[in-house]
Amino acid sequence: MMGTTGWFETVAEAQRRAAKRLPKSVYSALVAGSERGISVDDNTAAFAELGFAPHVAGLCAKRDTSTTVMGQSISLPVFISPTGVQAVHPDGEVAVARAAAARGTAMSLSSFASKPVEDVAAANPQTFFQMYWTGSRDELVARMERARAAGAVGLIVTTDWSFSHGRDWGSPSIPERMDLRAMIRFAPEGIARPRWLFDFARAAKVPDLTAPNLSSDGGPAPTFFGAYGEWMQTPLPTWEDIAWLREQWGGPFMLKGVMRVDDAKRAVDAGVSAISVSNHGGNNLDGTPAPIRALPAIADAVGGDVEVVLDGGVRRGGDVVKALALGARAVMLGRAYLWGLAAGGQAGVENVLDIMRSGIDSALLGLGHSSIHDLGPADLLIPNGFGRDLGIDA
Numbered sequence: 001m002m003g004t005t006g007w008f009e010t011v012a013e014a015q016r017r018a019a020k021r022l023p024k025s026v027y028s029a030l031v032a033g034s035e036r037g038i039s040v041d042d043n044t045a046a047f048a049e050l051g052f053a054p055h056v057a058g059l060c061a062k063r064d065t066s067t068t069v070m071g072q073s074i075s076l077p078v079f080i081s082p083t084g085v086q087a088v089h090p091d092g093e094v095a096v097a098r099a100a101a102a103r104g105t106a107m108s109l110s111s112f113a114s115k116p117v118e119d120v121a122a123a124n125p126q127t128f129f130q131m132y133w134t135g136s137r138d139e140l141v142a143r144m145e146r147a148r149a150a151g152a153v154g155l156i157v158t159t160d161w162s163f164s165h166g167r168d169w170g171s172p173s174i175p176e177r178m179d180l181r182a183m184i185r186f187a188p189e190g191i192a193r194p195r196w197l198f199d200f201a202r203a204a205k206v207p208d209l210t211a212p213n214l215s216s217d218g219g220p221a222p223t224f225f226g227a228y229g230e231w232m233q234t235p236l237p238t239w240e241d242i243a244w245l246r247e248q249w250g251g252p253f254m255l256k257g258v259m260r261v262d263d264a265k266r267a268v269d270a271g272v273s274a275i276s277v278s279n280h281g282g283n284n285l286d287g288t289p290a291p292i293r294a295l296p297a298i299a300d301a302v303g304g305d306v307e308v309v310l311d312g313g314v315r316r317g318g319d320v321v322k323a324l325a326l327g328a329r330a331v332m333l334g335r336a337y338l339w340g341l342a343a344g345g346q347a348g349v350e351n352v353l354d355i356m357r358s359g360i361d362s363a364l365l366g367l368g369h370s371s372i373h374d375l376g377p378a379d380l381l382i383p384n385g386f387g388r389d390l391g392i393d394a
């Protein structure tokens with residue numbers, strides 16, 4: 001069912017194929033945001049508000065899209081954001097990691113992912129491991145050390161999760177089984193649903209949902225539901241905790257989900273090497289504006305101190321160029337590659353990365369630049385009132 005389906009020309013087409021291929025509930029779990037969907041909608045709408053200011057002559061015959069992020073050289077300023085739902089395809093995160101490696105870029109693996117970090121890091125030596133703040137300090141360190149031993153070259157810590165489980169679009173319809181109902185009700189952003197529904201459709205049986213990267217030693221994996229329950233009960237991290245974990249890791253360290261200038265400054269003080277300006281793809285606190293609106297003020301404030309990455313709403317190479325022009329070093333993709341994965345497995349993810357690369361190249365050509373490093377606000381038409389400078393006076 002999930003074989004290669006041939007080339008597609010835009011992410012929108014990958015999305016259409018994903019919609020056709022996946023069970024309806026699985027597809028909606030990938031697409032939808034939390035609550036009313038204000039944030040998820042703004043993530044793409046904000047990119048559409050920005051325009052370009054192209055030149056017509058004196059353009060550059062050669063354009064360079066390569067850069068570095070978290071100590072890794074990447075061939076384009078785009079890499080994979082961690083998501084916990086890649087079991088939409090049997091090869092899941094391993095297929096994504098291979099595709100990223102084939103296109104010369106980095107992979108991020110969610111600790112709620114379906115494949116062990118050992119397999120993913122073997123498929124892409126540029127793998128970052130993502131953790132939520134769950135479990136004891138010893139467990140956090142053990143999990144991190146397992147990822148390090150597996151070859152992970154950077155750590156991403158995501159702390160923008162506020163345990164909101166309501167969605168106006170409704171929950172996927174599922175058979176009457178209490179345990180599954182409970183699991184689905186408490187599942188963050190549909191991590192559990194897609195895998196279960198897909199396997200259910202194919203095998204007509206209930207799979208054993210586990211999170212293999214949450215066991216520190218590669219031993220028995222906790223169930224997904226158990227893991228989520230533990231997360232909900234874990235004391236929430238302070239800025240000192242972030243600094244502590246950063247010290248334990250020692251290497252490249254990203255704090256993901258920063259939306260305010262004051263938080264960005266605290267992240268710098270905590271010693272992080274990178275932040276991602278992100279609203280969790282609109283899956284967290286609904287009403288949080290699009291990260292592209294918060295980016296300029298944050299990049300202004302801390303761009304000289306840490307690497308500023310953006311994720312949320314990136315659907316084409318032009319979006320990447322807009323983010324870079326407003327101060328991002330690189331962007332991470334979420335839904336775009338998930339749709340590619342659903343549409344065509346590894347080849348589908350490669351296809352999405354190729355779309356990004358050629359879109360970036362077209363925009364660079366039109367804007368008269370030979371390198372992504374030459375992009376700046378003068379390349380854009382930025383409507384009045386576009387920005388949302390959060391936490392700037394604090």
Ligand SMILES: Cc1cc2nc3c(=O)[nH]c(=O)nc-3n(C[C@H](O)[C@H](O)[C@H](O)COP(=O)(O)O)c2cc1C
Pocket residue numbers: 029030043081082083084085110111112130158189190256278279280281282283311312313314332333334335336
């Ligand atoms: C289905 C789904 C699952 C996600 N799971 C995680 C996760 O486990 N850890 C994490 O840090 N972010 C997670 N995210 C957020 C993404 O890493 C990223 O911030 C977001 O998808 C970017 O927005 P985009 O989908 O518009 O590209 C998830 C997002 C989606 C859509």
